[in-house]
Amino acid sequence: MIRLRAEFEKKGRAKYISHLDLNRCMLRTFRRSRLPIWYTEGFNPHPYYAFALALSLGFESSCEILDFNLNEEIPFDEVRDRLNAVMPEGMRIVRVWEQKLKITAIQEAEYSFSLVSENSDGLFSDVKKLLSQENILIDKKTKKGIRTVDIKPNMKIISCENNNGKINVLMRLPAGTQTNFNPNLFIEALRNSTEINFTAENISRTGIFCENNVKFE
Amino acid sequence: MLKEKIEKHLLEIQKPSRYIGGEVGSITKDKSKIDVRFAFCFPDTYDIGMSHLGMKILYSLTNERENYWCERCFAPSPDFEEIMRENDIPLYALESLDPIKDFDFIGFTMQYELSYTNVLNMLDLAGIPIFAKDRTDKLTQIVDAGGPCVCNPEPLADFFDIFILGEGEEVNLELMDLYNKMKKEGASRLDFLRKACQIEGVYVPRFYEFVYKADGTVDHVETRENAPKVVRKRIIKDLDKVYYPKNFVVPFTEIVHDRVSVEVLRGCIRGCRFCQAGFIYRPFREKSSDVICAETKALCENTGYDEVSLASLSTSDHSDIDNMLTQLIDYTEKERVNLSLPSLRVDNFSESLLEKIKKVRKSGLTFAAEGGTQRLRDVINKNVTEEEIMNTCRIAFEGGYSAVKLYFMMGLPTETDEDIVGIAELAQRIIDLFYSIENRPKGKGVQVSVSCATFVPKPFTPFQFEPQDTREEIERKQKLLIDSVKTKKVKVSYHDPNVSMLEVILAKGDRRLCPVIYTAWKKGCKFDSWGEHYRFDKWVEAFEDCGVDPKFYANRRFEYDEILPWEHLDYLVSKEFFIRENKTAHKAVTTPHCRLRCSGCGVNKKVGRDCF
Numbered sequence A: 001m002i003r004l005r006a007e008f009e010k011k012g013r014a015k016y017i018s019h020l021d022l023n024r025c026m027l028r029t030f031r032r033s034r035l036p037i038w039y040t041e042g043f044n045p046h047p048y049y050a051f052a053l054a055l056s057l058g059f060e061s062s063c064e065i066l067d068f069n070l071n072e073e074i075p076f077d078e079v080r081d082r083l084n085a086v087m088p089e090g091m092r093i094v095r096v097w098e099q100k101l102k103i104t105a106i107q108e109a110e111y112s113f114s115l116v117s118e119n120s121d122g123l124f125s126d127v128k129k130l131l132s133q134e135n136i137l138i139d140k141k142t143k144k145g146i147r148t149v150d151i152k153p154n155m156k157i158i159s160c161e162n163n164n165g166k167i168n169v170l171m172r173l174p175a176g177t178q179t180n181f182n183p184n185l186f187i188e189a190l191r192n193s194t195e196i197n198f199t200a201e202n203i204s205r206t207g208i209f210c211e212n213n214v215k216f217e
Numbered sequence B: 001m002l003k004e005k006i007e008k009h010l011l012e013i014q015k016p017s018r019y020i021g022g023e024v025g026s027i028t029k030d031k032s033k034i035d036v037r038f039a040f041c042f043p044d045t046y047d048i049g050m051s052h053l054g055m056k057i058l059y060s061l062t063n064e065r066e067n068y069w070c071e072r073c074f075a076p077s078p079d080f081e082e083i084m085r086e087n088d089i090p091l092y093a094l095e096s097l098d099p100i101k102d103f104d105f106i107g108f109t110m111q112y113e114l115s116y117t118n119v120l121n122m123l124d125l126a127g128i129p130i131f132a133k134d135r136t137d138k139l140t141q142i143v144d145a146g147g148p149c150v151c152n153p154e155p156l157a158d159f160f161d162i163f164i165l166g167e168g169e170e171v172n173l174e175l176m177d178l179y180n181k182m183k184k185e186g187a188s189r190l191d192f193l194r195k196a197c198q199i200e201g202v203y204v205p206r207f208y209e210f211v212y213k214a215d216g217t218v219d220h221v222e223t224r225e226n227a228p229k230v231v232r233k234r235i236i237k238d239l240d241k242v243y244y245p246k247n248f249v250v251p252f253t254e255i256v257h258d259r260v261s262v263e264v265l266r267g268c269i270r271g272c273r274f275c276q277a278g279f280i281y282r283p284f285r286e287k288s289s290d291v292i293c294a295e296t297k298a299l300c301e302n303t304g305y306d307e308v309s310l311a312s313l314s315t316s317d318h319s320d321i322d323n324m325l326t327q328l329i330d331y332t333e334k335e336r337v338n339l340s341l342p343s344l345r346v347d348n349f350s351e352s353l354l355e356k357i358k359k360v361r362k363s364g365l366t367f368a369a370e371g372g373t374q375r376l377r378d379v380i381n382k383n384v385t386e387e388e389i390m391n392t393c394r395i396a397f398e399g400g401y402s403a404v405k406l407y408f409m410m411g412l413p414t415e416t417d418e419d420i421v422g423i424a425e426l427a428q429r430i431i432d433l434f435y436s437i438e439n440r441p442k443g444k445g446v447q448v449s450v451s452c453a454t455f456v457p458k459p460f461t462p463f464q465f466e467p468q469d470t471r472e473e474i475e476r477k478q479k480l481l482i483d484s485v486k487t488k489k490v491k492v493s494y495h496d497p498n499v500s501m502l503e504v505i506l507a508k509g510d511r512r513l514c515p516v517i518y519t520a521w522k523k524g525c526k527f528d529s530w531g532e533h534y535r536f537d538k539w540v541e542a543f544e545d546c547g548v549d550p551k552f553y554a555n556r557r558f559e560y561d562e563i564l565p566w567e568h569l570d571y572l573v574s575k576e577f578f579i580r581e582n583k584t585a586h587k588a589v590t591t592p593h594c595r596l597r598c599s600g601c602g603v604n605k606k607v608g609r610d611c612f
Helices: A012-016 A019-033 A076-084 A120-132 A183-193 B002-007 B053-063 B078-086 B113-126 B154-159 B168-184 B189-196 B289-303 B321-334 B351-360 B374-379 B386-398 B417-436 B471-484 B497-508 B511-522 B536-546 B550-554 B575-586 B603-607
Strands: A002-010 A049-051 A060-070 A091-098 A108-116 A137-142 A145-150 A156-163 A166-174 A199-209 B036-042 B068-074 B105-109 B142-146 B162-164 B208-212 B218-223 B260-263 B307-311 B338-340 B365-370 B403-410 B447-454 B490-494
Touching: A002 A076, A019 A049, A019 A076, A019 B289, A076 A091, A108 A120, A108 A183, A120 A156, A120 A166, A120 A183, A137 A183, A166 A183, A166 A199, A183 A199, B036 B053, B036 B168, B053 B068, B053 B168, B053 B260, B078 B113, B105 B113, B105 B168, B113 B154, B113 B497, B113 B511, B142 B168, B154 B511, B162 B168, B168 B189, B260 B289, B289 B307, B289 B321, B307 B321, B321 B338, B365 B386, B374 B417, B386 B417, B403 B417, B403 B471, B417 B447, B417 B471, B417 B490, B447 B471, B447 B497, B471 B490, B471 B497, B497 B511, B497 B536, B497 B550, B511 B536
Parallel strands: A060 A199, B036 B068, B036 B105, B105 B142, B142 B162, B260 B307, B307 B338, B365 B403, B403 B447, B447 B490
Antiparallel strands: A002 A060, A002 A091, A049 A060, A108 A166, A108 A199, A137 A145, A156 A166, B208 B218
């Protein structure tokens, strides 16, 4: 059994595929590719595959991680090409390699998005104000109910620019098995703190990282 | 562009992947190279419509032609409809995301009567005039319909340019070819319809006029523009040679029948007297086992589905069933595909067959007993005896099953209270049987689910003449059934009689119902088959506003010598046969199935060959 990992894009219309549907979609993609995927050996054998992180409905991504096992050794590029030949529109395997790190090594994810407003200058100053606060408190829905969380301590702003009526943000948020913060939390916090109307567009996951800025592989 | 407008709102609604296309297997073309564009519309939501096999066949078939493009279109759920109306998003097709009002054909499939108001709603959302008479004289926007309900299309006659009777594989392309030719010649809509109605299977309702008697029944039908007096449905002669898709559109979201379906046979040999499908799809034709297996394999490989089901009215009547299942199970086991087998009849459910099925998948057992007593089962010609039901249940229980689902109908012709109580008694005897079996499944109780529908008499059946029980009578019988069940091991469910009443009216109605359907839709009726959307009160108002008496259609016996609203349509089975069968039914005498003896329905004479 060979343990493989693939990085794939989910863009365009594929961003409307929910996480649950993505599971079903991937199963069918594997079957169409006729790759010798490894089945679990339990009472109800099924092809084994797992996504490192769930992606919110409506988000694009250039860096989703998919783990799966094969029964035979097949060149990585061939695996990639055979999957890409039968992938839905908007989804594309970028790279396939042998699993190195455990999924639990994931610490954070990077997101880019744009905030669009008729008053982008005003909005930009409100964004700055929000970012300079010591805490950014927001209600987060969890399995146990609604909990107030502070997203500020673990939020890293990589860049934030006001560009022709669009505020382009690149930020990192905790991700993985422990804490998962979604950029929608920040966007909601901004909505609560500003009176300016805006929309958040083109939310995209652009990177998945371990500790010390190491790219997850 | 429409796409941006749609995408702006997609995250505000449930299951957005239903509205944006891009599924694996969907077919996009360069529209500058297309001569004829066809919007295949299913008048219900994506989840339901995407499960429809006929759409899959005709979609692939049409798209095989390089210069024709068939796209899909469904009724949006109310949440998205609201957004579409607020933001001026016209109804669009899923492949190009272009508005369907710009298409050459807007073709609906009419699978059930309760989807009629959705057709009007979809036309309205599309910005297409709802009444055929209000559409442009130009040759574009031909609104047509096919499917089982168009065997009596009269309640929809005012809304459609064309109805296509019977199987569409050949006639659809003939119609599109004619359109393509005439469009290039600069013909008008009327020119086209005049020529189209000469194609066998094409019914152009505007060329027919109904004249009624003082008592409200049909006096005669006048034809215009040289249209044929009788329009005959189309059939495919050789099922092994007919086109079958090698690929399906594979949806992202889960749909009702989310699997490969392979058609096994068309028509039915059984002749159950209530069953419309059993008559309108005659003659009986089978696909060979080799073709079925090859189609299964191709579809599983191309779609990636890991489940396949066999589609037919009665799969176990296939003459080569054992060999077929053996071959199929060989393939499905090897490829880890689940095989599901609906429509298996009780009476030829052999132990060896059950063994094979069990090897594959263990799901529930369902039997359509339909009637609670042998006398009533004889009346409806459901040639199933209690002994056979018990035998099958015994085999099933010994094989580890502990749940059985039984289907019945209520309000059948000649039905008495004894027949209703008989349903509960039959269920009880199945429970007794379970506990009498030594090696029954241990640790589990037995569960018998009784699902009781209200009988809806349908055109082109021996029961087409029959009235439906009144609502009061059905409610009384439902209560009687509930009171007759003495144990919690039997669960009873039944249909809302108000829904069944609308079904029969729309099934057996005539053109005077067009304004009623329009009025009901205007009052907000849509998704009538969805319990939470059904507004019986609005329908009652619509009947009143239009001065139409629903009882005239629902609760009146149609006489044998009366001209029925669907009598100018020829579905190959003769009216004389239906009258004969109706009389036999009232004597509680059965008719053997077609393989045992030809009962002279007339199909073989019209087709010009023996059925077997």
